[in-house]
Amino acid sequence: MMFIQDFLGNDLGVADPGFQDPENAVIIFDWDDTLLPTTYILNTVIPSLPEEDRAGVIPESSPHQATLAAHAHLVGFLVRAARKVARVAIVSNSLSPWVEASSARYLPGLDLEGLLQELDVPIYYARRHLPNISVTYKVNKWDVHLDRSSGGRIGVDIIPEFDGSLAVARIEDGGLMDAWNKQHPDQEVQPGDRFQEVNGSNQHLAAECRKMQPLRITVYRAVPDRDPYVEAKRIDMVACLEKFYGRHPEWRQNVLSIGDACTEQQAIKEVLHQEANASERSTNARLPLCKTVNLIDTPTLEQLSNELRILLVWLSHMVQYHKDFDLFMDQLDDLEAELFKA
Incomplete structure (x- = not known):
């Protein structure tokens, strides 16, 4: 057969x-x-x-x-x-x-x-x-240290979010964040990441970033378990x-x-x-x-x-x-x- x-x-x-x-x-x-x-x-x-x-x-x-x-x-x-x-x-x-x-x-x-x-x-x-696909997220969080004491632009386009955080839209070439990314590839900031705190505060983040001072920016990234x-x-x-x-x-x-x-x-x-x-x-x-x-x-x-x-x-x-x-x-x-x- x-x-x-x-x-x-x-x-x-x-x-x-x-x-x-x-x-x-x-x-x-x-x-x-x-x-x-x-x-x-x-x-x-x-x-x-x-x-x-x-x-x-x-x-x-x-x-x-x-x-x-x-x-x-x-x-x-x-x-x-x-x-x-x-x-x-x-x-x-x-x-x-x-x-x-x-x-x-x-x-x-x-x-x-x-x-x-x-x-x-x-x-x-x-x-x-x-609508029927459930996604769970793992949140990664780290601190970025930038020194604006002597000026210099951060070089990040940001979008304010409803919860007070700042969403990263674009990283400009030649800015402080671009320099951080090149020096810390394992902690690179990317479009879609969010600024959650600046120098330990979660209030008025954009204004805090504009100050001429050392900045400790807490960044978080929500990584879905699947796309x-x-x-x-x-x-x-x-x-x-x-x-x-x-x-x-x-x-x-x-x-x-x-x-x-x-x-x-x-x-x-x-x-x-x-x-x-x-x-x-x-x-x-x-x-x-x-x-x-x-x-x-x-x-x-x-x-x-x-x-x-x-x-x-x-x-x-x-x-x-x-x-x-x-x-x-x-x-x-x-x-x-x-x-x-x-």
């Missing part, structure tokens, strides 16, 4: 495909600043529109309409190219129906909804999971792979995640790490392939369009590549040459 199953394939007579087979491989796209040029839309397109046009479809009279239409053509072409070499899904850290709505507004000429239906590409909206946005994406990536591989758990998973943030990378690695542990316990162990492409963060439209053109050339090679990889678009190395040998 086992021989017959091996010969005919697995259940329902479906042959067990190779890892690079289009019906076995999976490509998961992020949406914002991956397919949709979100940064360009927020920083350039929307501010250029009259107030009454900002909530609707970009008008044909807009000077950005033609460039967005050209990018929209690339998006459609890339999704079709991806579906030729793999099954495809979009996992976005947004709320429904942002993908369809933003495409209709800002990708003129592209019927994304029709395209995704034609190619059987599901959309997962991971943000809906956030809720990673966890939200992880939940939907599990659902996505269950949809694609659920009927054939014996197939070797070959997954390529493409996005602009480390969130996608971390989420898919957590998912496939669990799969790898399960495979190691199986008698027919075939470890999943985990491949990630990290696009440029906050790209210009030209940068994002160029990245999509590169992906058009690379997708088939990435799917066929027989090892895990992490590829960063702004740090290309010898992996590019190796991919084309696959």
Whole structure:
């Protein structure tokens, strides 16, 4: 019986495909600043529109309409190219129906909804999971010593918080805090940290920092036990792979995640790490392939369009590549040459 199953394939007579087979491989796209040029839309397109046009479809009279239409053509072409070499899904850290709505507004000429239906590409909206994800925090606290007796700027942009603390927004180059960070890398102050006390007082912190005196600033950092946005994406990536591989758990998973943030990378690695542990316990162990492409963060439209053109050339090679990889678009190395040998 086992021989017959091996010969005919697995259940329902479906042959067990190779890892690079289009019906076995999976490509998961992020949406914002991956397919949709979100940064360009927020920083350039929307501010250029009259107030009454900002909530609707970009008008044909807009000077950005033609460039967005050209990018929209690339998006459609890339999704079709991806579906030729793999099954495809979009996992976005947004709320429904942002993908369809933003495409209709800002990708003129592209019927994304029709395209995704034609190619059987599901959309997962991971943000809906956030209210149900519990996060616990570990608080780290330390003192920073700066001497303003002879002047000198601290060089920190701060935001007052409701509890009286000061949130660090930015560290300027050349300031006293920048010097502290360089001298004390294990106690480096980062954006997101908070000033809780200055010289033992938790009152009027900003005024205290402006005084010409030695400063002992108590800094605290709340470190979550997990990133809720990673966890939200992880939940939907599990659902996505269950949809694609659920009927054939014996197939070797070959997954390529493409996005602009480390969130996608971390989420898919957590998912496939669990799969790898399960495979190691199986008698027919075939470890999943985990491949990630990290696009440029906050790209210009030209940068994002160029990245999509590169992906058009690379997708088939990435799917066929027989090892895990992490590829960063702004740090290309010898992996590019190796991919084309696959």
